[in-house]
Amino acid sequence: MTDHIIIGGGVIGLTLAYSLACQNESVLVLDRGTCGQGTSRAAAGMLATDIELREELHTLAARSRRLYPLLARRLTRETGIDCGYREQPFLLKQNEQ
Secondary structure, rough: OEEEHHHOOOOHHHHHHHHHHHOOOOOEEEOOOHHHOOOOOHOOOOOOOHHOHHHHHHHHHHHHHHHHHHHHHHHHHHHHHOOOOOOOOOOOOOOOO
């Protein structure tokens, strides 16, 4: 018997599955393709900038950005696989007039 079924094996679905599994919950992840190869791959691992978000999502996005480096280090430590996360700040180019 499965406690949870997660539809979608992208970064959010897999992180949720990992979190539930760490709580001794049984999880089944379903994806129509290969996990991590859909939208998460197309986004190239970039997290949205504040300018791209609606106002009500700013707090959630800020918390996610703070937590993700911790998750990446934990997964590397537990699996021995480097997920490739690198802190790469970027600058927004000002429109030239």
